[in-house]
Amino acid sequence: MKVTEVSHAGGRYPVYVGQGLLGMDSVWQRHLDGRVLVVSDETVAGLYLDRVTASLEGERRWRSLVLPAGEEQKTVTSWQRIIDELVAMRAQRDATVVALGGGVIGDLAGFAAASYMRGIRVVQMPTTLLAQVDAAVGGKTGVNHPDGKNLIGAFHQPAAVIADIDTLGSLDDRDYRAGLAEVVKYGAIRDERFLSWLESRADALNARMPADLLEAVHASVTHKAEIVAADERESGQRALLNFGHTFGHALETITDYRRYRHGEAVAVGMVVAARLSELLGRLRVGHSERLVHLLERMNLPVSLPGDIDRERLLSLMRLDKKNRGDRIRLILLEAIGQATIDTCPTDDIREILNRS
Numbered sequence: 001m002k003v004t005e006v007s008h009a010g011g012r013y014p015v016y017v018g019q020g021l022l023g024m025d026s027v028w029q030r031h032l033d034g035r036v037l038v039v040s041d042e043t044v045a046g047l048y049l050d051r052v053t054a055s056l057e058g059e060r061r062w063r064s065l066v067l068p069a070g071e072e073q074k075t076v077t078s079w080q081r082i083i084d085e086l087v088a089m090r091a092q093r094d095a096t097v098v099a100l101g102g103g104v105i106g107d108l109a110g111f112a113a114a115s116y117m118r119g120i121r122v123v124q125m126p127t128t129l130l131a132q133v134d135a136a137v138g139g140k141t142g143v144n145h146p147d148g149k150n151l152i153g154a155f156h157q158p159a160a161v162i163a164d165i166d167t168l169g170s171l172d173d174r175d176y177r178a179g180l181a182e183v184v185k186y187g188a189i190r191d192e193r194f195l196s197w198l199e200s201r202a203d204a205l206n207a208r209m210p211a212d213l214l215e216a217v218h219a220s221v222t223h224k225a226e227i228v229a230a231d232e233r234e235s236g237q238r239a240l241l242n243f244g245h246t247f248g249h250a251l252e253t254i255t256d257y258r259r260y261r262h263g264e265a266v267a268v269g270m271v272v273a274a275r276l277s278e279l280l281g282r283l284r285v286g287h288s289e290r291l292v293h294l295l296e297r298m299n300l301p302v303s304l305p306g307d308i309d310r311e312r313l314l315s316l317m318r319l320d321k322k323n324r325g326d327r328i329r330l331i332l333l334e335a336i337g338q339a340t341i342d343t344c345p346t347d348d349i350r351e352i353l354n355r356s
């Protein structure tokens, strides 16, 4: 087991990464307080809820709430169900919400904990690779509005994060690979040595070897922890985490969130951003190919299908309110392992999209 401490304005919390952690009550029970509500989704509950609740049996008063799975459940209605359950169990300010699931459950249960009685404790137990390396760390919580993703939310740091890598074994192949794209992102934006390590261990990671997963999740969590400690509310450094995301979001939107997993769209977006960095003379010519090869080995998409309307993509990218005139704000690479934020001419982005 590896532990990373995350510092934030209001204190600090541990992120445990290891095998068999869900059943290790000695590790996580100390982060609970008061009555406990375990929130999960139907898929995850069927696989892992017993492991967690078995450790809760005994003195402590607890309940569980199982919601249907999927992004469409990340709504105010599901949030209300969690709040209703907390009211029904007479949870007080010392109560704890345990979020057992992927990023959807983490965001939902985290937001319920942020808002119930103006904030109660949440322990994140992420069960997808994306949630372990990204969503569970950093304190962003929230739900979707019919008019936009994550429109309603709050910053609410967890009391602890328990990332049991054994849970990754049951993940759907596409969900697993989509998580790998976010792992590659950390290497691309701030750690060339980590990227080299990923290149050397790509086969082992594809096979989900526990020792390699432990290393990859731990390294990613450490990167996320360093970034959010430096910039909790996303004013500077945290924006670098958006590498590949402006384009990725446009691709997800244009395909109605049906064709791509978030991480898959980000994989294509990272390639576009790296090639653009070359065109603008920031990244040495040829270096974006390193990223392309690694993502390809992880069976992630690296190019845009022919049926995607490039001009519509560009106008979706322009919608971002931080853009000015004919320039779009993007995260670019100065080198593999070194990112920067800048505005780019729309014409250059168009050229890259037409080549991708």
Ligand SMILES: NC(=O)c1ccc[n+]([C@@H]2O[C@H](COP(=O)([O-])OP(=O)(O)OC[C@H]3O[C@@H](n4cnc5c(N)ncnc54)[C@H](O)[C@@H]3O)[C@@H](O)[C@H]2O)c1
Pocket: 041, 042, 043, 044, 047, 069, 070, 071, 074, 101, 102, 103, 104, 105, 107, 127, 128, 129, 130, 131, 134, 135, 136, 137, 138, 139, 140, 141, 150, 167, 168, 169, 170, 171, 172, 175
């Ligand atoms: N808060 C943040 O900082 C942050 C960061 C990135 C993403 N997010 C949010 O995270 C969400 C996406 O997260 P996600 O990709 O984890 O999606 P998800 O929670 O929908 O999980 C994906 C699917 O995998 C299933 N699943 C989860 N764990 C499993 C396991 N161990 N074995 C088998 N199946 C399992 C789920 O039931 C679901 O069907 C989005 O809503 C996004 O906005 C939040």
